[in-house]
Structure formats: C-alpha cells, structure tokens
Amino acid sequence: MKTTRYRFEQTVQSATAKTTEWLKEEFRAILESDKDYTRKADYIGFSVLSIDNRIQSIDEEIKELQELKSSLKTAKEIVLTTGAEIFLEYGIDKLDGAGISSITFTGATTADKTKLVVHNEEALIEAGFYKKVIDEEKVLHFYTSDKYANIIQEHSSLEVISIPKPAKIKINKRRGVNNTTLVSKEEVAS
Secondary structure (H helix, E strand, O other): OOOOOOHHHHHHHOOOHHHHHHHHHHHHHHHHOOOOHHHHHHHHHHHHHHHHHHHHHHHHHHHHHHHHHHHHHHHHHHHHHHHHHHHHHHOOOEEEOOOOOEEEEEOOEEEEEEEEEEOOHHHHHHOOOEOOOEOHHHHHHHOOOOOOHHHHHHHEEEEEEEEEEOOEEEEEOOOOOOHHHHOOHHHHHO
C-alpha cells in the first residue's frame, strides 16, 4: 500500500486549465534537476500513471457503492412489503409516532404501462420510423398525431400491461421538526 504522495504526483492529479503554467514550471524543475534521466522519467511517468491508479480505485469504490445502494433498496422494499403483510394481519391502517409522523398501510395496486405492438415493421421503417431497427419511441410518440396516425395505426396497436405492486407500509416523516430531538432510536428500541 502506498503511503507517500510526491509533489509532482499531487501536481498532476490536481491539474486544471488554470494551473498549466505552474505545471510547466514543475516539468522544467524536474528536467533541469541534477538527477539521472532515468529517475526523471520514472518520477514523471509514475506521477502521471498515478492518475490511472486513482481512477481505477474510484471506479472500484463506485461499483461497491452501487452494489451497496442496490442491496439497500432491495432490503427497504422487502421491509416495506413485509411490514405491510404484518399490518394487514393485525388490521392496522395507520400507526402514529412521536419521532415520526406516522406509518401508513397502502394496499396492493397495479400500474399500467403502455406497450407498442408492431404488426408490420417494414411499412413503419419505410415511413421513416427506424434507427437500425424500428424506433418504437417515435412510433409511440406519433401514434395519435394527425400527420402519421393512418400508417402507424394500420401497422401497429397499443397494449396496456398491468404491473402488480405489492402492499407496503410508508414511513411519514414529521415536517419542519428535528426528529432526533423528539425521540431517539435508542429510546424507542429499549
């Protein structure tokens, strides 16, 4: 593990369009020093390559954070859905709190999503609705317009797809009040 950050390494990692003159002076100082040319090359090269190392490190951290975010979203969804099942089991619609406003039960619902079903791709492609394949977004956008309605509706139709959403509980925060001063998690848990 690297524990030292050299001056030129720090300079190249913080370089901006406004600091190019200073960067030039740093390059000159290295090249004019009495060190061996191989040490100069290594110093410059390793300093510039340190940017790649930092980028790679940041990419790895971003990936880990994205995975953590995804798992936390999944955990929250599971908790809210499971809580809704238990609220339903006990016949609870709403629980008022001191630190939070309330927890409410929302029943299961469905969300409708419109999906374009193309019956004759070739006709729509010839009419200009394509990328490399049919541009479904463009066809959907012009589906009800006066200009293209005839050709689009002749060769496609719309389907409504219902997506079930499970029952959940909802945590309603108090507005304009510092929740931690009212009741702490430790007080509630004990």
